[in-house]
Amino acid sequence: MTKASPDIAIVGAGIAGAAAAYRLHQLGADVEVHETSSIPGGRMASLEIAGATFDHGAQFFTTRGTEFQNLVEEAANSGAARVWTHGFGDVPDGYQRWCGVPDMTAFARWLLGKSEATVRFDEAVTDLSQLTAQAIILTPPVPVSLSLAINSGLEPPSHVRKTLEAVDYKRTIAVLLVLNQTPLGTPATGAIQLLDDPYLAFISDNQAKGVSSLPALTVHLTNETSLELWEESDETIIHFTLDKLKTHLSNVDVTSQAVTRWRYAGPVEVIPDLSISWNSRPSLVIAGETFNGPKVEGAFNSGIDAANKAMAGLSGGGGESCNE
Ligand SMILES: Cc1cc2nc3c(=O)[nH]c(=O)nc-3n(C[C@H](O)[C@H](O)[C@H](O)COP(=O)(O)OP(=O)(O)OC[C@H]3O[C@@H](n4cnc5c(N)ncnc54)[C@H](O)[C@@H]3O)c2cc1C
Numbered sequence: 006m007t008k009a010s011p012d013i014a015i016v017g018a019g020i021a022g023a024a025a026a027y028r029l030h031q032l033g034a035d036v037e038v039h040e041t042s043s044i045p046g047g048r049m050a051s052l053e054i055a056g057a058t059f060d061h062g063a064q065f066f067t068t069r070g071t072e073f074q075n076l077v078e079e080a081a082n083s084g085a086a087r088v089w090t091h092g093f094g095d096v097p098d099g100y101q102r103w104c105g106v107p108d109m110t111a112f113a114r115w116l117l118g119k120s121e122a123t124v125r126f127d128e129a130v131t132d133l134s135q136l137t138a139q140a141i142i143l144t145p146p147v148p149v150s151l152s153l154a155i156n157s158g159l160e161p162p163s164h165v166r167k168t169l170e171a172v173d174y175k176r177t178i179a180v181l182l183v184l185n186q187t188p189l190g191t192p193a194t195g196a197i198q199l200l201d202d203p204y205l206a207f208i209s210d211n212q213a214k215g216v217s218s219l220p221a222l223t224v225h226l227t228n229e230t231s232l233e234l235w236e237e238s239d240e241t242i243i244h245f246t247l248d249k250l251k252t253h254l255s256n257v258d259v260t261s262q263a264v265t266r267w268r269y270a271g272p273v274e275v276i277p278d279l280s281i282s283w284n285s286r287p288s289l290v291i292a293g294e295t296f297n298g299p300k301v302e303g304a305f306n307s308g309i310d311a312a313n314k315a316m317a318g319l320s321g322g323g324g325e326s327c328n329e
Pocket residue numbers: 016017018019020021022039040041042045046047048049061062063064065066067128129130131144145146149177179225267269270271292293294295298299300301302304
């Protein structure tokens with residue numbers, strides 16, 4: 006029987022929120038997830054434009070910890086993930102780069118499905134007092150989570166607030182191009198990782214990757230160039246990108262285009278704790294890739310830790326905690 010109020014509410018169905026829901030299910034908690042978007046995945050979500058599909062945020066993930074590795078292998082056995090490549094250079098470096106199947110959203114969706122949580126999509130949380138759970142896990146980027154907590158009257162202790170206020174993020178502009186034909190110049194993996202290009206950081210051919218049925222390029226500008234062009238019009242950004250692409254690809258015949266501005270592409274510096282909780286009513290835990298991450302696996306680990314802390318809070322073992 007479903008309870009009138011969930012034990013724990015999670016804000017955000019990105020990988021941190023999905024990981025928290027998954028762990029809470031293992032621990033036997035009743036969980037509700039609130040997600041502002043219509044799909045899960047957050048910064049690893051995919052997007053459709055003019056019939057083409059794009060991974061427009063995270064392009065791949067690595068697995069270092071055993072729990073994440075085992076889960077990703079389980080997802081692969083279920084058809085929701087696969088090893089994309091062992092490196093983007095001429096010679097493989099031996100490390101697995103995983104991606105979701107058919108796209109990056111699929112992995113987050115699979116993990117969320119395992120949690121069996123009630124998920125409310127298209128539901129932006131604007132006031133935490135509307136949530137009736139005993140504990141809340143916040144997984145949006147830190148500035149969003151912090152202002153949500155403060156505006157809801159659940160302000161953290163001043164030293165925690167200071168730590169959270171100091172978090173700064175790099176920006177990434179993603180230029181998404183639907184093409185008339187397959188571009189020339191992409192390697193077999195379908196992606197070019199540019200380590201010393203001052204303008205472009207990553208070029209991914211979504212069709213070659215298996216994400217899109219139509220030719221479609223995702224181009225990530227470097228963090229520096231993204232900052233420089235942030236306020237420019239989409240038209241200017243696309244024109245700039247097409248010009249810089251000529252160095253790497255030919256046959257780029259664009260039929261539709263779009264720009265995604267990732268304001269919170271990744272933390273400039275991570276907070277060493279896996280998540281941070283503080284005593285309030287309801288109790289709050291703040292988590293995500295900014296904690297002990299960054300990147301997809303960091304966000305996963307943070308979500309797991311947040312779930313453990315929220316559960317400890319329910320059973321009376323809570324209290325402010327900034328330790329792993
Ligand atoms: C351009 C780009 C490229 C990247 N490349 C890589 C890569 O190649 N490899 C890698 O490992 N990592 C990469 N990353 C980083 C990776 O995507 C993130 O570390 C990870 O996805 C963050 O997950 P998260 O759950 O912490 O946050 P998010 O994914 O941001 O999840 C937070 C969720 O909260 C939701 N939300 C926000 N506010 C509210 C609200 N008020 N109410 C309800 N829901 C709300 C959001 O919609 C979102 O779904 C990249 C990121 C970007 C932006």
